[in-house]
Amino acid sequence: MATPEPERAQVIAAVFAVAFGELMAAEPGAFRRKFRKMAATPFAFYRGSAALFYADVHALDDPFLDERTSRIWIHGDLHAENFGTYMSSNGVLVFNVNDFDEAYVGPFTWDLRRLVASLALLGRAKALSDAVITRLVEACVGAYADRIRELAEGGGASSSDLLTLATTSGVVHAFLQQARRSTRVGLLDELTVVEGHDRRFARGDGISPVDEATRAGVLAAFERYVPTVPPDRRTRPVSLTVKDVVLRRGVGIGSAGLPSYSLLVEGQTEALDNDVVLYMKQGQVPALSRFVPDRRIADYFRHQGHRTALSQRALQADSDTWLGHTELDGVGQLVAEVSPYAQDLDWSEVNEPEQMLALVADLGRSTARMHAVADDDSEHDLVNFSTEDAIHGAITRDEKAFVASLVDFAHDYGAQVHRDHQLFVDMFRNGQLIDVD
Helix, strand or coil, X not given: CCCCHHHHHHHHHHHHHHHHHHHHHHCHHHHHHHHHHHHCCHHHHHHHCHHHHHHHHCCCCCCCCCCCCCCEEECCXXXXXXXXXXXXXXXXXXXXXXXXXXXXXXXXXXXXXXXXXHHHHHHHHCCCCHHHHHHHHHHHHHHHHHHHHHHHHHCCCCHHHCEECCCCCHHHHHHHHHHHCCCHHHHHHHXXXXXCCEXXXXXXXXXXXXXXHHHHHHHHHHHHHHHHCCHHHCCCCCCCCEEEEEEEECCCCCCCCCEEEEEEECCCCCCHHHCEEEEEEECCCXXXXXXXXXXXXXXXXCCHHHHHHHHHHXXXXXXXXXXXEEEECCEEEEEEECCCCCEECCCCCCCCHHHHHHHHHHHHHHHHHXXXXXXXXCCCCCCCCCHHHHHHHHHHCCHHHHHHHHHHHHHHHHHHHHHHHXXXXXXXXXXXXXCCC
């Protein structure tokens, strides 16, 4: 039975106060913009309310969790729009999960629950029947279970498991081909201008120059960042000269109010067409960490930037060459490249059920591989057992029930998000979450 609306509104307000209260007080304007974006659609609300999702799911009875499957490295915000392309450190275009800001160690089913509920929301937005939504969830979860079994029985993940131009077809293949047409020169022309025979960042809305003291602090943080890039992934440019620094304020649904610096770095040569754009952004506390009461995990990370970089390396095969971390004014920062080849999956033209069925199966396979590789990275010892074996063992106890439970959850929670969205809109516009003026 659904919680009565007044009680549910109180839950939403309380969760948002804990998750966003400090930042809302510091940057109310940024959160008004965030909340207006969340108000647009139930899916946008879902994207911005991971804290509410974990407040709901952490207390659910889950027969597929045990001591090991409750401590898998997970993505933390696995919804249908957090997949896309990237250029691996080996120079291969890959379709995989992206955006690891919320990654942590926790129950593997939390990733799956968040993903399948997002599929239900997508299905509703595209006016698909409940029967078709059921098929989408079954296709995604079935592909996940099948790939986990293959990985468990085949000795783990390898480069041949990646979704690349050589191993894909349909929507994912077309998406990779589209990303392949992007160029570094195109990105640089979009973000920078050439003045005095060298590049600098273009100024515009949301982009601010920094004063000398701030620039010095960012450059010092950059120097501390460089050694955090694994030696086998470090490039050797002409120099590690930072040509320009600008401040960007977080404007996305997940980054409201967080400062981010863009750094323009000399490329492999002195030619202007291979300069590199990096971002240095403040790490944030992952929503699910509040519901994983394990001090061993919390104490493992030096700061939130360290957690994010380590998580991405654990979960994403051959991740960004420039991925690393640092501290700025005592606050953990994530550093990574702004790559022309990093593109988010666009669902706007994927509307036919058969197209969607093939695509969600690829999402399931990508998720399985992500969960399976997280124990392979020698950089950490938080997860020191075969994750694919643990997950496979949990699923095979009753695979039919496993799939059915996620189908039921997708429908139920999708409906809950629609109700929550309307409550949220009414609370926001009436000033019950933040001053709307």
